[in-house]
Amino acid sequence: MTLTEAKVVSIESLTPFVTKICLQPTHIAPFKAGQYLQVVMQENDKRPFSIANSPEAGEPLELHIGATPENAYAYEVLENAKNSGVLTLEVGLGDAYARESDAPMIIIAGGTGYSYAKSILHHTLAVEPGRDVCLYWGAKTLEDLYDHDELTALSNFNSKFTFIPVVESPNDSWQGKTGWVHKAVLDDHANLSQFHVYVAGRFEMAAAVKKDFLPKGIEPDTLFGDAFAYI
Structure with a gap:
């Protein structure tokens, strides 16, 4: 797991209720396909989101956030991204990542x-x-x-x-x-x-x-x- 600040590169509406956020970490933040990151709101308030891009793509971290004002847990993260332009992240969490196999x-x-x-x-x-x-x-x-x-x-x-x-x-x-x-x-x-x-x-x-x-x-x-x- 890597702790890093990340600049908000872009924010794009995918549907009326889903927003894509692209984040560029200030430090190298490796992860495996299928892992997630946590947005650190406060020391004891960390909110998980899956990373949508693949690790070998070499692109900014991509999140798909389903958020409405009624869903404060995700909506507050979206508003923080819009207002501050920078998020603190913990990257590379979770054990449900892709395994190589011959199985379909x-x-x-x-x-x-x-x-x-x-x-x-x-x-x-x-x-x-x-x-x-x-x-x-x-x-x-x-x-x-x-x-x-x-x-x-x-x-x-x-x-x-x-x-x-x-x-x-x-x-x-x-x-x-x-x-x-x-x-x-x-x-x-x-x-x-x-x-x-x-x-x-x-x-x-x-x-x-x-x-x-x-x-x-x-x-x-x-x-x-x-x-x-x-x-």
Whole structure:
């Protein structure tokens, strides 16, 4: 873990409720794909966010923050970034980082859990180009899947990558999968014993994944997610 100050390089709205912040650390701050950082608000107030970019990209640290005034925990971080232009970070935390393997990979993301998924996805495609990777990304509406077009284009270009969007509340024109994102995985895979699965989303989603996936043959040591340390 590295403690560093970081300059706010850019702030961009991805949806009315999700904001991308790019941060340039003043010190080298190594991390593994799938790890997170903590924004240090005060000595005893540190707030975790997944790092969305892959470590080999050599880019500023990218965060996707879902924040509204009603969600003070994240909103205060966003306001601090806008007002101060500098954040104090602890970088390189978490054990649910990407492992190299011959096993096919499934990544499951709910909402802004996509930031965790994005880091692992792009890292794996870069360092393990022959590995099969499938991303299931679930959200309430299609508009909440803010990287939908880019991921669709990437899946069309790369035969090793499959993107499966899942919408909870679709409009009449939606032709894809609906409902809970982890149920979409179960619809497609009756047996999960051959897969490595990475999960990011609300604790309730992670708990449902653990409950429903273990009977489908997956080993606990090939089911990755920071939430599993608490449930």
